[in-house]
Amino acid sequence: MTFHYGRFGDAAGAALRKNAVALNKAFAEGLQPPPRLTLSEWAPQWRWFPDDAPIPGRWRNETAPELVEIMDAMSIHDPCEAVSLMKCAQSGGSAVAENFLGYISDLAPNATLVVHPTFQAATAWNAEKLWPMIEATPRLSPDRGGTIRARGLADGSGSTTEKILFARSGGYILLAGANSSAGLRQRTVRFAIEDDLDDFPDDLEKQGSPEGMVDARLRVWASRGLAKRLKISTPRIKGASKIGRAYREGDPRRFYLQCPHCRSRFVPEWADLQWPDGEPELAHLVTPCCETPTEHWQKQEMKLPDGWLSLKIDGADVPRVLTEEAFQGWRARMRPSRKIGFHLPGIISTFLSWSEMASAFLAAQGDVNALKTWTNLIKGEEFELRNDAPDYEALMALREQDWGRGQMPIGPVVTTLGVDVQGDGLYLELVGWGPNKESWQLDARFLPGATDVAGQGAWADLDAYSKRGVTFPGGKTFPIDQECVDAGYHTEAAQAYCAKRARRLAVFGRAGWGLPVLGRGVAVRYEAQGHRAGAASRSADDKAHIVGVNGVKLSWYGYLRATLAAVNAAVSEGGDIKVPVGRVHLSRDTPEDWFEMAVAETITVKMVKGFPDRRWTVMPGRENHYLDCRVYNIAATEKLMLDTLGEADWSAHRAERYAAKDARQGDLLSGVGAAQVAAAAAPQPEPKKASPQSGYIERKDNYL
Template sequence: MKISLARSALAVIAGAMALAVTPPAPLPPSAWAGENLVVPDGPRANERWDRALGLHCVEIVDALGPDSLENEIAVMKSAQTGFTTVLIISAGHSIDRDPCRMMIVQPTSGALSDFNKEKLQPAIEASPALAKKVRGVTSRSAEGSTATSKQFAGGSLTLAIASSAADLRSKTIKKAFLDEIDEYPDDLDGQGDPIEMVEARQISFLATGDWKRLKISTPTVKGASKIEAAYLAGDQRRWHVACPGCGDRFVFEFDRKHFRFNDEHPYQAHYVTPCCGTIIEGHEKNAVYRAGEYRPTATRPGVGRSYHFCAMSSPLVPWDEIARKFVEANGDPLKLKAFYNLWLGLPYEVRGDAPDHVRLMERRESDMTRGHIPPLGLILVGSADVQMRGIYYEIKAYGPDRQKWIVDAGIIEGETNDPHAGAFLKLAEVYERAWPDAYGGYRRVDAFGVDSGFRSHVVYTWVRGRNGAFALKGLDGWSRPALGTGTAVDIDFNGKRIRNGVHVWGVGTWPLKGAHYDDLRKEGMKAGQERDPSGYCHFGTWLDEVYFRQITSEYLANENFRGRVRRVWKVRAGEENHFLDCTIYNDALADYLGLSRMTTDEWATLASERCAPEVVKRPDLFSPQPLAVQKPNRPDAPPATDGAETGDVDERTASAGGDSFWDEY
């Protein structure tokens, strides 16, 4: 029997080979994600990416696809708006359909580890299209993936940190995804801007024009924010929604004229449209969002795309939550900065002009006694700034609404090259002193910080073994926390390495200085107001002009740095800033102890312990975290010296008794 085939064997084989090498049909990254990407976290964790909750991401991820002519995109956004998924979608789409060499850059090693462990790797493992292409991390082959390198046919995905020059200079890449760029250092180990280092990795693709670069971040401070600069350099696209009443397009803004809510619970947040006054209730927000679209607001020739998106438009964030966070900020500059950055996706404007020191002197209060804790001074901290032949110090008290009182300040004269003699011996007396309060009791400081920037080894030795004593170091930058995680130092006074030695705690001085000046500008009853506002600072008449000149000695200046303007604090010519350093360190310690986090009930508990008469105090009672209550000091502790000259220390305080709460542990 003779069998005749419609196609020859050669044709069948050729067709199969052609099918194998034929590239897949074009599929935009957003469509690919809807079909393939399993989201690792969020409201739809372990489900395929839901386009309905990420409409504001669609245009951005598609612009990063291989069929788009766009090269560079900047996104200025608020927190928790789903843009981390943009990184995963863009990388995942490339792995599956456009393999090449890519890099994702995170600001720190901790952020990189969290991103890989909690987001990227789970998404790869849960998404079949990626799991079958990314080589396993357990592969014994040198071509296997690792925690910081995902290997696949035709390319790789490198995970790098912005603080490692070795990471950023490692290889040529076609696509770069830079996350949270406002947290990148301005200069990496003297080798340049980390963003420029990444851009240099893409030079080889400039001629072909198929390179991609995404910059994404929550902003920090106006004029100093890297993502703000990138956003302003683009066409500034914003999410425009249609008014349900008249159909006009507008952007949801945080504007009390249009965004209205009660100043206490229930907030009943709603929006009044600027076009025709139609009221949009909170539960109607998502329906309005789904009809939105990006529109450029600063079109001009030659600019790329840039986007701004915030919680006001996000389907993931209820308006009542935005209202609550604003109300809870209560005028606190640090909380307002966080609100603008994390909830509105906007840079916070810091006023860099110092208040006039003469005006501050005019509001000194004659009823404040030097060395005495005021009635509402529930938290008591102290700080010192070490110089070559003397130590500046300040003792500061804080109340429930962030009001502040300077309890004592002065200069301890003497040599500072020996932690057991000279000025440090007298500083120990200040640290150990029991300060009289308004209720007949005595309290020592809850925490005491010493600047370790000068004579570091001496400071480490002095701090070592003293409960509640911190070796501090001021750090530049607008994204630094008030008090960061302590870093172990293991060198003793003789220069020998020791285990479990002193920790140095970094202080984010730049945001704290902005908040300090904001609070100094507030006017209270001395200026004719009905009450002293939250954050108001009280000064006694015993404080002299030197003190006031120093706490207002710096200003916020524009500085040209490697071709870019940045905002930095500078000391005015001819002035000194030692007392400013002390008061900023005190603010950091107070924040660490819970000044801005304690609830009304926690403050009430603390007040009942520290303000009650001695006969009803209970030594075994502790306040809620984060601040533990001091044990009451014995009632026979000697009073502090009133009206002492600057720099004088009461010799009796060293033996005055009165344990701080640190001694409870």
């Protein structure tokens, strides 16, 4: 039937007709499905970077072609349900996550969960990455009628710090921390992003892993094949890496470069990079297909969007080097997968040069913890731990006979003190330091006495010991440059001791493969009463700086191994000792129990909720107090930032401290001027020799 608008009059009929047309159009638009765009098609069309970004303006797939297929797998209509991206740092993984959030807010708005290791990390990402993207992208910006609802609306209906609302369909982005179960419960979501996955705890509040909680939130949508999940992280320890496990669970893929010379395809490996000795800035890649040197500026043209291939196809291993024809043949045989893993190492990253990789690699040599960091963040691969501790009896060969405990040999320039707190006393180790992380053990002893009352017992003895300072060759006495004192036991007493002098720092050792050597101040938990007095609790207001003990112990064991190897080589070959990074010197009076304690821990594997957890554990029948002292000493060098001192700085400080007693005294970090550096005649230690007749003996003639 035809509706007669004219019976309502000319004016009213025309208005009704106009309204009906508008209603019909709106109804049709509501029924129309969203455009069938892939994420890699949506991003260059709509995503913008703010003007202050490193690469401002519109998103361009050409900048990082290796990200195209990763984004395509996250597209709504792609059968893939879970993408795991194992990557190096600063490789574009987070940008993929940001694109995905903008994409779903536009084309498929629904409940979305974004999980970071902590809620603080999530809110920082929200402020520093997500909202700048939203405000720079007209398609998303609430100020330009975009798909995201504005913040701070007067009626309370806008986006908040924790929850970013979509402008239509009731969808939202919920931020959560993997360290709190409250944000991971009681919500059903369709989409989930887990960023920095390897920093997630293995067991959250004894309720299982955060990954398992995210599984539960996605279950309803996943049962209908409509869920999407993105896991992103740099890897940590091989065998315990969460992103490494997720990468291998489904369909793991590698990225093939195209050789600019013979047009073959190949997976680049670290061994393919070469450079002249001492010139990492000239690093180049020798292609494994035709063995032709290739410069870094050619890397961009070697990356094509179709570069990804599975490790296995139809049960067969895919070769690392392929002709273009063979490569396309393997690509044609790849099948869609519900779970896909992508590995994005530094060697193919758009934002990391080969010379940067080589320079960082050389800088990490000699320090196992630094090498681990390089492997994880720059190389983008899992680090394989060595779980063998150095033989403590072999360490006794490192005792040098020409100086004893309490003496200052030629060499140290900086001094630190590490203190481990026990109920019946304090273990301490006084260490001198020189360039290249070389160390001299100046003293190691146990101060008996009560430690539960501030300023009394062993604390009074430690305070007197500390106030003596250290006398350098030439007679000048300086205070200990930095002390690090264990505050994880009898916290109040340790805090009171550290509050007396500016060079003292309360520290708290904490396990964790991703923690820094010395981190920010955090609340230290302890019990004030009961059978656990002095042990961890949740009620302390005191602050202590965390020490990432896992990595420091890796470095310490590496220094010991390198020193033993250098000394043994000098003794067997009869030549000079080649000084390694972190060379360790021990005096003839090093306490016998120091050797067992200094290497009392080993890396063991413990299954936690069905997953392997690699951790440091004390060997049966051993104590680890002097190991803890050395860990705190290494943390003290981090506080002093000794790694930032150059040759001129060390020479100037050495001249100042080794000068005659009547010379003007100063402070290590007071900043010696260039004129003083030039005028100072810095005494240098005599060449160090090894005597094959009687083991390892350093001879320093004219010591005084």
